[in-house]
Amino acid sequence: MGVFYKGAGSAFSAGGDLAAFSQSALMSAPQHHQEGKANTELFRLGATVKKPLIAAVNGHALGGGCGLVAMCHIAIASETAKFGTTEIKVGLMPFVILPWIRRAVGHRKALEMMLTGDILSAQEAKEMGLVHRVVPADRLAEEAASLACTIAEYSPLAIRLGLDAFYTTEDMDLLKSMDYLNTLRVVSFLSEDLQEGASAFIEKRTPQFKGR
Structure with missing residues (x-):
């Protein structure tokens, strides 16, 4: 919330x-x-x-x-x-x-x-x-x-990572920011929330995100 x-x-x-x-x-x-x-x-x-x-x-x-x-x-x-x-x-x-x-x-x-x-x-x-x-x-x-x-209703983990990405890279060197954002992307792709979100979309149901 x-x-x-x-x-x-x-x-x-x-x-x-x-x-x-x-x-x-x-x-x-x-x-x-x-x-x-x-x-x-x-x-x-x-x-x-x-x-x-x-x-x-x-x-x-x-x-x-x-x-x-x-x-x-x-x-x-x-x-x-x-x-x-x-x-x-x-x-x-x-x-x-x-x-x-x-x-x-x-x-x-x-x-x-x-x-x-x-x-x-x-x-x-x-x-x-x-x-x-x-x-x-x-x-x-x-x-x-x-x-x-x-x-x-959205993934708490995705929101946390998104806010981190937004503010941490705001004044960061462009190339360094790309590396940092790619690291956050890896964290997202390995998360349970992404697996749940993708499965829920395929199964046409509401996802149950857990923030991890």
């Missing part, structure tokens, strides 16, 4: 605590660094977690919330959702989330977002690649749950 990110109430995630930001000068550099490490660990999940991350965005996703959306493997938004890297408006930049924003929307759009702090509609977010689907608000939970259930 995929891992769900869905905000409570009318917002997905409105970003950092502005009241805490106003007291930031009272903290030492080591304290800020330690706090930043905790945030960084959260945003490492997108590249290390072994299950699909699905964002169901039901309201405002600003600052770090926008970063969470960009980090998720698949993002579905309600028609009323809003997005933005609004840190510039309070004298900050989206440092920790920048790698995910840039990967989701590209260099030029990421620069525009971080320098303007503009708040984007769900449709604008879809057009730039930040979210994959936009649905009516009353169908958001149903759409996200349906997607998660569909993915859950």
Whole structure:
């Protein structure tokens, strides 16, 4: 099953605590660094977690919330959702989330977002690649749950290997990446799940994957 990110109430995630930001000068550099490490660990999940991350965005996703959306493997938004890297408006930049924003929307759009702090509609977010689907608000939970259930029917091993392949080879030398991907292919071909999937297809039945 995929891992769900869905905000409570009318917002997905409105970003950092502005009241805490106003007291930031009272903290030492080591304290800020330690706090930043905790945030960084959260945003490492997108590249290390072994299950699909699905964002169901039901309201405002600003600052770090926008970063969470960009980090998720698949993002579905309600028609009323809003997005933005609004840190510039309070004298900050989206440092920790920048790698995910840039990967989701590209260099030029990421620069525009971080320098303007503009708040984007769900449709604008879809057009730039930040979210994959936009649905009516009353169908958001149903759409996200349906997607998660569909993915859950597939081989857990294939999904783990696929996510590994996607992120591990992203910045790898082309020839090295081909060797690495061929190794993962060998693992797949020797797996019980592939044998089960092929047999089920031939026998016209639903496969029973075990993740090995």
